[in-house]
Amino acid sequence: MSLELYQRKFIEWAIEQKALTFGTYTLKSGRVSPYFYDAAKFNKGSAFVTVGQFYADVLQNVELNYEVVFGSAYKGIPIALSTVNALMEKCNIDVAYSFNRKEKKIHGEGGNIVGAPLKGNVLIVDDVISVGTAIRECLKIVKENGANPVGIVIALDRQEKGTGEITVVQQIEQEYNLPVKTIINLDNIVQYITECGGYEEHLIMIEKYQNIYGVKK
Numbered sequence: 001m002s003l004e005l006y007q008r009k010f011i012e013w014a015i016e017q018k019a020l021t022f023g024t025y026t027l028k029s030g031r032v033s034p035y036f037y038d039a040a041k042f043n044k045g046s047a048f049v050t051v052g053q054f055y056a057d058v059l060q061n062v063e064l065n066y067e068v069v070f071g072s073a074y075k076g077i078p079i080a081l082s083t084v085n086a087l088m089e090k091c092n093i094d095v096a097y098s099f100n101r102k103e104k105k106i107h108g109e110g111g112n113i114v115g116a117p118l119k120g121n122v123l124i125v126d127d128v129i130s131v132g133t134a135i136r137e138c139l140k141i142v143k144e145n146g147a148n149p150v151g152i153v154i155a156l157d158r159q160e161k162g163t164g165e166i167t168v169v170q171q172i173e174q175e176y177n178l179p180v181k182t183i184i185n186l187d188n189i190v191q192y193i194t195e196c197g198g199y200e201e202h203l204i205m206i207e208k209y210q211n212i213y214g215v216k217k
């Protein structure tokens with residue numbers, strides 16, 4: 001499948017911002033990955049505004065009804081803020097945002113949710129799904145608060161294998177009966193760097209990684 005223009009633009013931009021890098025990285029799961037996506041690199045005004053526009057573009061092409069955009073602590077937080085900002089700027093859609101604290105606050109307003117109350121239909125945003133721990137935790141938080149998750153948008157699907165012969169993202173879609181929309185996936189990155197040339201060693205390492213942690217094609 002060919003790369004859509006917005007996917008090409010996103011990959012180019014993420015590489016330029018050093019959010020998408022190639023090398024040797026140990027992930028939270030303990031897996032040693034030949035590439036890494038770090039949304040924390042979108043750490044200035046222009047990048048903050050731009051990242052949300054990519055999420056809003058994805059949302060413009062799906063039919064989802066939600067009143068709150070929920071970001072998972074920590075890196076999902078600026079993504080949620082940037083996404084609601086872009087929805088307002090680009091589409092004149094005014095939705096609330098909310099995010100969790102990793103540690104519950106027992107003084108002042110208390111609790112572990114900051115921003116709009118988690119109720120009604122909620123869209124979850126995060127940067128990446130690898131083995132799915134963070135997104136499952138997010139779904140648990142949303143449900144425990146009595147809200148209804150209606151979909152998930154992430155920037156990158158690493159296409160890692162779930163418990164069967166499907167990816168973690170596909171497994172989450174099935175288990176929770178929810179759409180998971182992504183800006184790009186690993187196949188898109190491979191296609192882009194193959195076309196660019198100069199990434200031959202990284203492509204070999206990515207193929208090895210996919211043979212271990214990806215699904216059979």
Ligand SMILES: O=P(O)(O)OC[C@H]1O[C@H](OP(=O)(O)OP(=O)(O)O)[C@H](O)[C@@H]1O
Binds near residue numbers: 126131
């Ligand atoms: O699918 P997973 O294996 O859970 O990996 C992906 C998650 O891991 C990272 O966050 P992390 O949990 O490191 O927290 P942070 O946002 O505070 O950095 C990343 O931002 C995702 O949320």
